[in-house]
Amino acid sequence: MSKLYIYDSMQNKKVVFEPLDTQNIRVYACGPTVYDYAHIGNARMAVVFDTLIRLLRYLFPKVTYVSNITDIDDKIIERSNLEKVSTESLTNKFSKIYNRDMKMLNVQEPDYQPKATEYIDEMIQAIAKLEKEKxxxxxxxxxxxxxxxxxxxxxxxxxxxxxQIAGSRVKVSSYKKNPEDFVLWKPSKDNEPFWKSPWGRGRPGWHTECFVMATKILGTPFDIHGGGLDLKFPHHENELAQSCCFSGNLDNKKSYAKYWMHNGFVTVDAEKMSKSLGNIKLVKDYLNIYNGEVIRLSLLSAHYRSPLNWSEEVLLQSKNILMKYNKILDALKNLVIIKNTKENKIIIEIEKALLDDLNISKAFSILDASVKEINKKNEIEKKYIKEAIEFLGEIVGIFIARDDLASSKNKKNLNLNEINILIKKRNEARKNKDYKLADEMRNKLLTMGVEIEDHPEGTKWKEI
Ligand SMILES: [Zn+2]
Incomplete structure (x- = not known):
């Protein structure tokens, strides 16, 4: 097998990927904090790491991929107070929406998608150990x-x-010994969600959440820790510090994750996409206009480590690329291919590009060159081309549902009858105080893209 090169952000260079266990590659990537609709930055992370996982699955017999959901955090509490809903129902709603949107972008579900609130006991134990050992x-x-x-x-x-001190604009809190010290556990105010702990009623800090979930599910060290570049400092630095101290590997900075990979920022008109600039682009809005594959390919149009400038132009370019190859695949649909990747020179070249730290643009330029004057090619050459398009499509996660690219795939076919039945069942369950069943019905509706609201005059629903 050819070697896979990845850019390790710890060493700041491209290195040969050497798995800890060739029979099971273990990857953790930081997922979203769910208090709002998924934006293009969330989607870039999900698509980049999904593509990496697809490549690893092509290369190795087994890959275990964990990507978490942060469902307790200051911003979540702030938003739930504002909307007068519990943090639980807010995060439940937006994690479902996140997963629905990512599915539209052909992002495969991670093997594990832990929620922070499911691991509070383990977090308390880890914090207690760190405290005990000073x-x-x-x-x-x-x-x-x-x-x-x-x-x-x-x-x-x-x-x-x-x-770090010079770069820190945060006022040093009175409870910190050093300005860079970070929170593992914080007290909850009276109106905030809390868990009981040896330090009183409170909740874990974000950096502790990921370190505990990754350690618990994958074991340490694992192969790759990933996430957006904005998480490198302080989030990932702080995860690493906790893990080295927790496991007693003070001098081994690879004792948590062997490699670190970070995807670049998304910019809009050359400015970083951010809440404060008001230029946040939501995935759901683009899904109303474009097919999910167009959005996915646009998210992969710049190399994953480079900034991606999000624009209509990029979307149109991606749409054209998909249309071009879908047309070729249609023309070649009656050709039966015998998987013969070892002898297919186009695939060998494409594979080389992908193994070079996911050079997708190079892979496409190889494919582009191969389809020039396709009508003049003989049958064997055409078979090789079809096989190569399908090969690249599988790893990049496109050409999966080749329906009408001009229209969105997101058109929901809401079944009114089904919605009414589910609402009725939920209301009956509530009447019988069967809140578990009532929640199940509410979740089922959310998965269909329907949100319900209870009013004195009855239950209303709307599309989300
Ligand atoms: Zn994280």
């Missing part, structure tokens, strides 16, 4: 990680402590 301290209701207790702090982001 890597963390209790101060004014908070448990803080003491950055000075871990001398390799900054190994991932190559930041020296002095730079």
């Amino acid at each position: 890597y963390a301290y209790f101060s004014d209701g908070h448990v803080m990680f003491n950055v000075n207790s871990f001398k390799s702090y900054g190994a991932l982001s190559s930041r020296k402590q002095q730079e």
Whole structure:
């Protein structure tokens, strides 16, 4: 098998990927915090790592992919207070919407999609151990990680402590010994969700959530830890610090994840997409206009490590590429291919490009060159072309549902009768105080893209 090269953000260079266990490749990538609709930045991360997983699955017999959902956090609490709903129902709604949108982009479900609130006990145990071993301290209701207790702090982001202090615009809280110390456990106010702990009623810090879920599900070390570039510091740096101290591997910065991979930012008109600039682009809005494959290919149009400038032009280009190849696939639909990848020179070249840190543009340029003057090709050459298009499509996650690209795939065919039956069943369950069944019905409706609201005059529903 040819070697896979990936860019390791810890070493800041391209390296040969050497699995810890060739029989099971283990990958963790930080998923979304669910309090709003998924945006293009969320989707880029999901699509990039889904493509990496597809490539790893082509290369290795087994891949275990974990991507979490953060369902407790300050922003979630803020939004749920604003909308007067529980954090649970808010995060339940938006995690379902996230998964629905990602499915439209042909993102395969991760093998595990843990929610932070399902691992609170394990988080408390990990924090208690860090505190007991003096890597963390209790101060004014908070448990803080003491950055000075871990001398390799900054190994991932190559930041020296002095730079971190200078770069920090956050006012130093009174309960911190050092400005860079970060929260492992924080107290909850009276109106905020809480869990009981040795440090009082509170909730875990975000950096603790991912480190505990990754460790619990995959075991350490695992092969690849991924996420958006904006998470490299401080989120990933802080996950790493906790893990090294927790496992007692103070001098082994590969004791958590062997490799780190980060995808670049999404920009809009050359500015970073962000809430404060008001230029957030939502996946659901594009799904109303474009087929999911058009959006997916657009998200992969720049190399995953480069910034991606999101624009209508990129979407149109991707649409044209898909139309071109769908047309070729249609013309070749009666050709029966015998999978013979070893002898297919186009596939050999495409594979080489993909194994070079996922060089998808190069893979497409190889394919483009191969289909020039396709009508003049003989049958064997055409078979090789068809096989190569399908090969690239499988790894990039396109040419799967080749329906009308001009229209969106997102058109919902809501079955009014079914909706009414489910609402009726839910109301009956509520009447019988069977809240579990009532929740099941509500979830079923959410999965269909229907949200219900209870009013004094009855239950109303709307499309989401
Ligand atoms: Zn994370």
